[in-house]
Amino acid sequence: ASVVMQQAYPTTWKDTIYYFVEDVSTSLRCPIHKGLFNKPVIASCGHTFCQSCILSFLDNSEEPECPIDHSSLKESGCLIPNLAVEGQIQDLYVYCKYSLKMVDNTMVVDPAACNKKVRLSNWQEHEENCDFAIVTCAHCNEEIRRKDFGEHNKKCSCCPCPHAKAGCDFSGQDGDVGEHLKNCQYEKIKGFISKSEQQWNDMREFMKAKEEESARTQETLHVIQQQLEQLLSTVEAHNGRTESALRFLTNSVDELKIQVAQNCADIADIKKSPSKVHRLPSNADVGSPALLKNAGHVPGVPGLNITCHGSFTGHSGPVWALAATESLLISGSSDATVKIWELATSACKLTLTGHEGIVHAVAVNNRHVISGSSDKLLKVWDIDTGKCLRTLAQHENTVCSLFVGGGYIFSGSFNEIKVWNPHTYEEEHTLRGHNHWVRAIAIHDRTLYSGSHNIIKVWNLDTFQCTGTITAQCGSIYSLAFAGNRLLAGTFENLIYVWERDTFRCVATLHGHFGAVYNLCVSGDRLYSASYDTSIRVWSLDTLRCIQTIGHHSSSVEALILWGGILFSGSADATIKVWR
Incomplete structure (x- = not known):
């Protein structure tokens, strides 16, 4: 009599083919990919899907809705693990693979092989110990x-x-x-052999221990090197701020000496001509330097009266970076967060957490916010939800500058600039040749300018080759801006340098700040500069003279941007101020 072969039912689950004793019910199959449920979840509509299937479906849908009845799935937490279905799947019976054979292109049970039927949850344990397993x-x-x-x-x-x-x-x-x-x-000679083998084993263990010790030593040296580089950066910043403070005090004392001498001269004049004490200032006096100093502006600049119109508060540490888009302001801080603010209401819309160090730079790329930090990471965030979409870990040191433009994203760090694709966020180039931290990046036409210690490098964006170097004894360059054919740089030495872009010839240095110039902005015929000395200065680009000094911050002004005709400044006093 012929033997009736029992058929097995193959089904793929978690990337493995299992042969089930009975055909799997449709109630245990995902309605999206039609296979057995993998990590089943119940949606708020009541339907069950594989977790990965429904998340992929929602990510690719314009509106988050159920693929079966199209009901909304917008509520947070709308996907709940379906433990009942998961339990039913684990209780399904499958054949041991050593009990099967192929007959006429169909997998059937071999009566002469393993006759075990095991629960899916016990399948792996059985097959690892099955007597019919091939060894x-x-x-x-x-x-x-x-x-x-x-x-x-x-x-x-x-x-x-x-x-x-x-x-x-x-x-x-x-x-x-x-x-x-x-x-x-x-x-x-087995005694000698045994002793030799033991010696070899001891030698191998000794070499293994030495290799592990060497690896730990190398790791420790790497950590120490990173700590030394970080310490060098901290010491440099501390020394820079100390020197800036000393310059500020020295200049203040010099100004006070001049003012005292002027006051003494005025008192002497008054003693000689007492009638001048009660004389009102004439039209000629209004334009005199003495009166202008307290008026905050000079003749020939009509309507210039920038004042503070409010503050954004919420950061618990210095505000190091600012960016803006549409109706939103973005800020990065030493409190390791990025905040997104509503410009219309000054309210904080989102706080983005995930960095483990100071956020030195922020930028906007379409509907994404990009942040760079002392934790050596770049993070990409969704500007609407605040969700972290990507983390880029290719930098080996602090990310201290960011720039989006020219069809790329640029991030500056110690001795190098990385160039990223703005769509895929894949690294495309690394620009090397700087001698220190690259704190300033700017683009004009198809040319990239990057500032480091005493130098500005000029790069062709079509070839990514360095085409020129501008040198100056100005210390670290913190900011770059363009005004017509002129390149402007804010520096550690309290000065703003002005070069001709075509010839690299320095045509002016702007004096006035008593601390490092951290940021520059240009609008029309005005230049705005932010400094460690807690002030913002306004300069005429026609005369290259300071026409107003404004300051309500109680600490250094670290960040400055112009957006929609409004000036925003971020400070070490943890506030962002609004100027008009």
């Missing part, structure tokens, strides 16, 4: 079933001498090995 003899490489291995081992003619590692080439059946040892020359 390989270590001596002859023959494949046999595990249950037959003992019998095979007795008959295998390739059993080696126990001293094979020492050089004995004997092989035979297991029963012949004992007879061989009576005459084996290696058996006579």
